Amino acid sequence: MSKGFVLPFIGTLLGMLVSCGKAEEKPIEGFSQEIIAIRVSDTIPLTNPDAKVWQEAPAVLIELKPQNMIPPIIQDAVIKQLTVRAIYNDDYFGMLLEWEDPTKDDIINVDKFTDQVAIQFPITPENPGSFMMGNKGAPVHIIHWKAIWQRDIEQGYLDIQDLYPNMWVDLYYFKKQPIYSEFTEEGVKMPRVEEFSPEQNDYNPAIKMRNPVSLIERQIPVEEAFAEGFGTFTTQLHQDAFAWGKYEDGRWRVIFVRPMVSPDSRDAPLPAETMVAFAVWDGSANQVGGRKQYTPWIPLKLQ
Amino acid sequence: MPKVYNWHIGREMEYPYEESRPEKQVAWVFDINKCIECQTCTVACKTTWTSGKGQESMFWNNVETKPYGGYPIGWDLSILPKLGEQVWNENNVYEGKTVFESAPQGEKVNGYLPSDEDYAHFNLGEDECTEIIEKGAFFQGIHKAWMFYLARICNHCTYPACLAACPRKAIYKRKEDGIVLVDQTRCRGYRECVKACPYKKVFFNMVTRTSEKCIACFPLIERGEQPRCVQTCIGKIRLMGFLSPPEKIRRDNPLDFLVYYKKVALPLYPQFGLEPNVYYIPPVHVPREFLYQMFGPMVDEAIETYRSASEDKELLGALLLFTSTQKIIHSFRVKGDYVYGYDDKGNEVVKVPFTEPLYIRPYFDGKRNVYRHTVT
Known part of the structure; x- marks a missing residue:
């Protein structure tokens, strides 16, 4: 049995034990167990990952695990780690996510899948619920970016x-x-x-019905959603977040920006201490939906 | 995983949801022996439902030539080996594994996702038979080589694999008639259904980025009419109706009669475990081993019954109802030399003679002062 298989398995097992309150998960060397967001005076850059302001925040390395608990699953993580930087000012909160991916997958066909990344906040930080898309009574706020959506905006709707x-x-x-x-x-x-x-x-029913995945006039490559458990992912009526990705040298860098305070009751609050979780998909590995790399809840502190 | 009863395989099997049969089940009988592969059904379906963008290579109805043809290419050849050994015991109980029971760990269904090229040649293998016919060969009573046409639509299965695999529950089976539909507002294009359906009758639309499938022409069914593919069938190979729930079957319901009473029509690949609801009268000239694999162990009896139809007026009457009317036939009766079909309220919707009346007219039409080309 390879080490790559054993580690996520043990991680999962430990995660389950922690949730039962019986054991402590030992930090894996090199991976951070919390994210510190740094207050900045500059504006938060929307599309430029090379902006200097990002350097003010520490780069935090997060371990990604294969979603191998609830069908449909992936056996092994093809993307094993994620680098995260978090900054905020009076109005906005920003995150820069980076990961290595040797292929840029920004098209969709029957056998082609797109690269994606999502961040998730608990709507009730005092009771964050399941890190797997929340649960009844503990809903989550998800901000989801897809490479195909950005391509739609940059080059026109993929036809x-x-x-x-x-x-x-x-x-x-x-x-x-x-x-x-x-x-x-x-x-x-x-x-x-x-x-x-x-x-x-009329002959394109999903477009006619305004399915959120079939928006031909898409303005932003990101979707804000609400969920309270598996299969409950629901697009929010108010879209308040933004994200933009840049692919260079076998590496995705994606910026997420959201308001610090949102009037939308389905957007998570951002108190000084909350939680955040991530999910990453690799299109080349046919990853979509539940077939993804994920992180459990990670404490997020706004300094 | 819950256990459900699948009468096609004669036993209980694993399925992700509890057994929940509809009040009546939309079903079809296709008589393979009569299909001439004119593709009128295919075109009728295509022009009605899938002429939009992203549906260019999508055929909810297709007719393929067996054994070599298949759309998408090799759909059955790809899924059959995944099931392992497929054995039926002497009581016609399937002892192998279904697509649900053979699913790898972490999957709900044992399936595969075709490539885009698999959909690019919709009629590859058309009219190819099993052997090369030597020059000078002629028919001597026994066919030297064989092939047959297999018309395929969504089977609106009792245990749909597409529905089982969808993590978003975007696929549902209607309680009132058993039609299986993809909710086009809920689907997020994960393609788990495309991968799971062993018949490959859920398709991905690359423009809307959602999955789409045969809707059984439900707007027609809801007003008491048979679907387009049935109405337009040139060879009159098709009959659509409703199967009654197992405890309420009726002899005068043509679908119940053909499927439950006469057992002349059989499900396609029953070993997949989906309880598909398109029933086929097997082709009589095809080697039995091939037919056992495709239609299960009841093939011999079905062909024997079919061949004796000329001596069974009730059976012959039911077979005469195929593509005889646009209306859905809920019950039928043979009276004298006619078979009558009735709608759900008992109104007569069709009357078919056992023997077509023959009228012979004189060659010369004195009224118009012309000779007739045809006198019958």
Whole structure:
């Protein structure tokens, strides 16, 4: 049995024991057991991970564990650690997350998955509940960034002709205004789904129904959600957070920013001492949904 | 994991949820012997439901040529070896493992996710038969090689693997008619259902980024009509109706009659363990070993019954109802040389003669002063 398998297993076991109050989890060398957020006077940078202000906060290394408890699972963590920096000022709280990932996965197809990262805060810090998306009576606030969403904003909504540049379809739809592919001097022009009228989107039910994963006019690459247990992930009506990622040299750096105080009752408060948890997905490893690397609750102190 | 009873495999099996049968179960009987693979069903479905963006290579209904064809490519060849040995005992009880029972640790269903290329050639293997036919060969009473057409839609299973695998509970089975649907507002495109369905009848839409599947044309069913693929069937191979719950089966319900009483139509790959609700009358000319694998151990009896239909007026009558009307037939009766179909209120919706009436007209039409091309 490899060491890589044993360690997460023991970690899980210890985690369960801690929750029963019978044993203390011993810190693994090199990994931090808490995150200190530093107060800064500058503004929090929204998109620049190289901004100097990030250097004011200590870089904290967090261990990621494979979600191997509740089906569907992953057996081993392909991303094993996450570097976290946290800063805040009067108005906003920011986090810079960094991890190594040799492939940038920012498209989706039947067999292609996107890179993602999410942070989670307890809505009731005095009773944070389960670190696995909370539980009934102890809900959580999740801020979720996906590489595909950022690509949608930077390059336009990922459409079928982006995945298959040489494709051709005679016409879409059989209503009053059918949509045809056209021959132009530059070549074949395929219609883009962004150009469709609401009536033409009758044939794209999830777009028509405004499913949060099918937003063709997406403005921000992040989604704020509420959850109180597995399978309860629910997009919030008010989206108050922002995130932006940068992929360079086999490394993702993603900035998360949220207001210090939010009028939204489904946003977690940020007292001087609370908790935070993370989840990271690697698209190349077909990770999606519950198939992810996670951390348990980690104390977060605002200094 | 709860235990549920699956009558296709003659025993209880593991399933993530408790047994919960609908009030009536939408079901189909397809007579494979009559299918000519004209793909009219495929086109009817495609133009009705999947002409949108992201659905270009999505066919809720497809007809493939067996043994080599398959859409997505090799769907059954990919899942069958995963189940291990598939043995039935002398009482027709399945002793192997279902896709639920053989699931690896940490998975609810034993499945696989096809690649995008697997969906790119919807009719690969079309019309290919098992052997090369030598030049000069002709039919001498026994076919030297074989193939057959397998029309496939979602089976609206009693124990759907897609529903079992969805971590968000975005898939549901309607209590009133057993139709299995993906909630397009709740689905987050994890593709656990695409991976889990052994029939590969849940599809990923790469534009909406959600999973989509056959909806059994529920807007038609809700107004008492059969789905598009049934209404348009050129070969009249299809009959859609409702199976009654096991304790309430009726002989005059054509679906109950064909499936429960006559046992002439069989489920596709019952060993998967899903209790699928599309029942097939097996092709009579195909080697039995192949059919046992595909339709289970009741194949011999089903073919024998089918072959004796000419002596069984009630059975022949039920078979004549296939694609005979747009309306859903809830009950049927044979009277004289006709079979009658009735809707849920007992109103007659169709009357089919056992023998087509034959009228022969003279070659010359004196009224129009022309000769007729056809006189029958």
